[in-house]
Amino acid sequence: MTRFSYADGIRQAIAEEMDRDPNVFVIGEDVGAAGGVFGVTKGLFEKYGADRLWDTPISEEAVIGAAIGAALLGARPIAEIMFGDFVTLAMDMIVNQAAKTHYMTGGRLSVPMVVRMVTGTGGSTSAQHSQSLESWFVHAPGLKVVTASSAEDAKGLLKSAIRDPDPVMFFEHKQLYGGRGGPAGDVVEVDPIPFGVGRVWREGTDVTVVTYLKTLEYTMKAVEALAEEGISCEVWDPRTLVPLDREGLRQSLAKTGRLVIAHEAPVRGGFGAEIAAFAAEECFESLRAPIIRVGGTNTPMPYAPVMEGFVVPGPERIANAIRRSVGRPPVVSSN
Amino acid sequence: MTDGRTTTRDDGLELFERMFLIRRFEERASQLRAAGLIPGFLHPCIGQEASAVGVCSALGPDDVLTSTHRGHGHMLARGADPARMYAELFARIEGYNHGKGGSLHMIDVDLGFLGANGIVGAGIPLATGAALQQKRRARGGVAVSFFGDGATNEGAFHESLNLATLWKLPALYVCENNLYGEFTRQDQHQVVKDVAQRAASYGLPGVIVDGNDALAVREVAREAVARARRGDGPTLIETKTYRHRGHFEGDMARYRPKGELEEWLAHDPLDVLSRRLLAEDVASDSDLDEVRAGVERRLDAAVEWATERAHPEPADALEDVYVDAMRGAALR
Ligand SMILES: Cc1ncc(C[n+]2csc(CCOP(=O)(O)OP(=O)(O)O)c2C)c(N)n1
Ligand SMILES: [Mg+2]
Numbered sequence: 001m002t003r004f005s006y007a008d009g010i011r012q013a014i015a016e017e018m019d020r021d022p023n024v025f026v027i028g029e030d031v032g033a034a035g036g037v038f039g040v041t042k043g044l045f046e047k048y049g050a051d052r053l054w055d056t057p058i059s060e061e062a063v064i065g066a067a068i069g070a071a072l073l074g075a076r077p078i079a080e081i082m083f084g085d086f087v088t089l090a091m092d093m094i095v096n097q098a099a100k101t102h103y104m105t106g107g108r109l110s111v112p113m114v115v116r117m118v119t120g121t122g123g124s125t126s127a128q129h130s131q132s133l134e135s136w137f138v139h140a141p142g143l144k145v146v147t148a149s150s151a152e153d154a155k156g157l158l159k160s161a162i163r164d165p166d167p168v169m170f171f172e173h174k175q176l177y178g179g180r181g182g183p184a185g186d187v188v189e190v191d192p193i194p195f196g197v198g199r200v201w202r203e204g205t206d207v208t209v210v211t212y213l214k215t216l217e218y219t220m221k222a223v224e225a226l227a228e229e230g231i232s233c234e235v236w237d238p239r240t241l242v243p244l245d246r247e248g249l250r251q252s253l254a255k256t257g258r259l260v261i262a263h264e265a266p267v268r269g270g271f272g273a274e275i276a277a278f279a280a281e282e283c284f285e286s287l288r289a290p291i292i293r294v295g296g297t298n299t300p301m302p303y304a305p306v307m308e309g310f311v312v313p314g315p316e317r318i319a320n321a322i323r324r325s326v327g328r329p330p331v332v333s334s335n
Numbered sequence: 336m337t338d339g340r341t342t343t344r345d346d347g348l349e350l351f352e353r354m355f356l357i358r359r360f361e362e363r364a365s366q367l368r369a370a371g372l373i374p375g376f377l378h379p380c381i382g383q384e385a386s387a388v389g390v391c392s393a394l395g396p397d398d399v400l401t402s403t404h405r406g407h408g409h410m411l412a413r414g415a416d417p418a419r420m421y422a423e424l425f426a427r428i429e430g431y432n433h434g435k436g437g438s439l440h441m442i443d444v445d446l447g448f449l450g451a452n453g454i455v456g457a458g459i460p461l462a463t464g465a466a467l468q469q470k471r472r473a474r475g476g477v478a479v480s481f482f483g484d485g486a487t488n489e490g491a492f493h494e495s496l497n498l499a500t501l502w503k504l505p506a507l508y509v510c511e512n513n514l515y516g517e518f519t520r521q522d523q524h525q526v527v528k529d530v531a532q533r534a535a536s537y538g539l540p541g542v543i544v545d546g547n548d549a550l551a552v553r554e555v556a557r558e559a560v561a562r563a564r565r566g567d568g569p570t571l572i573e574t575k576t577y578r579h580r581g582h583f584e585g586d587m588a589r590y591r592p593k594g595e596l597e598e599w600l601a602h603d604p605l606d607v608l609s610r611r612l613l614a615e616d617v618a619s620d621s622d623l624d625e626v627r628a629g630v631e632r633r634l635d636a637a638v639e640w641a642t643e644r645a646h647p648e649p650a651d652a653l654e655d656v657y658v659d660a661m662r663g664a665a666l667r
Contacts, residue, residue, distance in 0.1 A: 029517065029519075030517050030518045030519060033518075033590070034517075034518040034519070034590065037517075055519060055523065056524075057485070057488035057516070057519075057524040057525060058455050058456070058485045058486065058488050058489055058516050058517075058524070059488045059489060059490070060489075061490055062490075085453075085454070086454065088454075089454075089489070089490075123374060123375075124374035124375035124376075124426070124437060125375065125376065126375060126435075126436065126437050126439055126440060126453070127435075127436070127440060127453070128439065128440070128452075128453030128454055129376075129439070129453055268667075297652060297653060297666070298656070298666050298667065299652055299653060299656050299666070300656070302434065302435045302651075302652045303374075303375055303426055303432070303434060303435055303436055303437035303440070304374075304426035304427075304434035304435070304646065304647050304651075305374050305426060306426075306646055306647060306648070306649045307434065307435070307647055307649055307651055307652035308652075309649060310649035310650060310652045311652050
């Protein structure tokens with residue numbers, strides 16, 4: 001049996017791209033000798049050395065700024081922000097600099113940088129280590145935004161991100177890594193996955209569920225249960241939020257006519273709103289039910305596990321949204 | 336002291352008690368986490384007790400503090416209730432933050448403890464602002480910020496020190512230099528060895544002190560507090576110390592050179608103080624034993640109380656987002 005975790009996918013993508021292109025390097029806090037707080041870059045330092053893995057001080061703005069500056073001179077830096085929450089300290093570099101460099105310079109300069117961010121909840125990591133900030137970057141033209149939901153996708157999408165000529169914000173859900181420090185898994189060949197191509201995880205005819213990252217897992221659980229109730233769901237993962245595979249989504253909606261969007265980020269202003277707006281504006285004639293968004297409550301992330309479970313949408317909440325979409329009553333859990 | 340002693344019996348034992356309380360609070364927290372009672376992160380401050388207690392023992396009731404991810408010691412040194420701290424770590428309603436914060440965000444508003452912080456360096460500008468308000472309201476209060484060596488590589492540190500000197504704010508910047516930022520040794524994350532040197536760039540005094548000697552720390556803290564209260568501006572204090580454990584619970588700290596921990600264990604802050612109290616004949620072994628036993632009893636009771644507290648309701652998650660949630664409208 002092949003053992004190939006999400007962390008393996010990311011690590012292998014980095015290694016293979018470093019083999020391919022000497023201009024690729026990793027930069028971030030404890031990414032080198034320590035192998036990353038989540039063990040994602042483990043073993044790379046021993047193999048590639050300090051010139052390819054730059055351990056930085058705790059200086060997020062300088063880390064991202066350095067990645068951008070190096071990229072301006074032809075490097076292909078992969079910057080890691082340990083917990084995506086800390087990206088806030090580097091927002092000027094990302095939003096005012098990297099995102100606009102190509103445009104402001106009339107196309108003369110570009111920033112082929114990847115910013116890898118650990119996102120989402122991971123069991124009581126609470127308010128400043130659990131956020132899902134992807135929609136912020138969707139709103140800054142000039143950035144591409146990737147959400148990798150499986151080991152293969154992580155590998156293929158990261159390869160494309162590294163080769164991409166533009167700045168790419170790359171989101172990795174901490175619950176998907178598959179544990180820290182375990183032995184590295186098998187090498188699985190994955191080609192670069194082109195941006196702007198969604199993935200159908202399950203085909204269905206009644207409802208399209210758009211989802212990504214950890215919420216994809218919860219959604220798969222929900223739709224398996226719903227299949228027994230006779231509801232057929234199509235699970236569609238955009239994989240890249242920018243650029244968005246509008247055609248893929250359009251086709252799915254043409255088939256199902258119903259749309260539910262599920263993500264961990266707070267509902268208000270979340271990426272679900274963008275999907276809903278696209279469907280309402282461009283696929284209105286396909287729709288035969290109101291669009292429903294399922295997401296985190298509009299609150300910061302609490303510490304207590306019972307409250308965290310309330311905030312983050314799980315299989316039950318997703319299933320009820322789908323039931324509502326097809327006009328069935330919700331099922332209330334016994335606990 | 337005129338008799339050649341560095342402190343009195345009451346004072347010495349009180350300092351020892353605070354430090355021992357912190358030590359045992361942390362050791363027990365680590366066991367309680369292993370037993371499954373604490374769901375989130377823990378960054379134990381074992382080995383750094385003298386820095387917290389030395390500084391806090393120089394403060395008055397109007398003074399306020401900001402802290403870090405490694406904040407339990409600062410909070411206990413300020414006089415926080417270990418029972419409510421455990422309740423928070425256990426994610427119970429009667430915890431300091433009603434189960435919403437956990438270790439990384441713990442506060443005690445009544446004590447002027449404005450919070451631990453999950454963001455490295457973030458407490459520094461917050462303390463700077465608190466010092467600004469202390470100055471504006473002119474009651475003689477100061478603001479203290481604790482932070483690590485690693486945090487001094489964040490822009491927030493540099494911007495804050497510049498501002499505080501420019502405006503002569505009544506602030507104490509206390510860098511607990513424990514030689515590591517996460518898994519990275521200080522010489523791998525900054526070229527200066529003494530963080531206190533950085534004070535020169537901003538025009539404030541930078542003082543280095545043995546961070547494992549509570550009395551020495553208190554002395555420099557008192558001077559800095561006096562200076563701040565006089566209106567002469569902020570001081571940067573660097574307490575040289577060491578964390579005995581890994582960066583967080585679960586980190587085996589394999590990145591440390593052999594023998595380093597042992598060297599620091601020989602300079603354990605609790606021993607430094609107790610040895611001095613005994614050598615100067617300020618306190619006896621049985622005095623110290625009595626203090627230890629009292630702390631254990633207090634922590635027994637604290638854990639028991641915290642364990643019996645109720646868990647929050649899931650929907651409590653919706654409370655406290657706004658002061659005025661406009662009957663829930665702001666949450667939608
Ligand atoms: C802005 C930010 N970057 C990174 C982290 C992750 N992190 C948490 S603690 C820590 C090390 C802090 O080192 P130092 O300031 O020396 O404090 P110490 O842990 O030694 O007490 C890091 C990198 C964080 N919490 N916030
Ligand atoms: Mg440190």
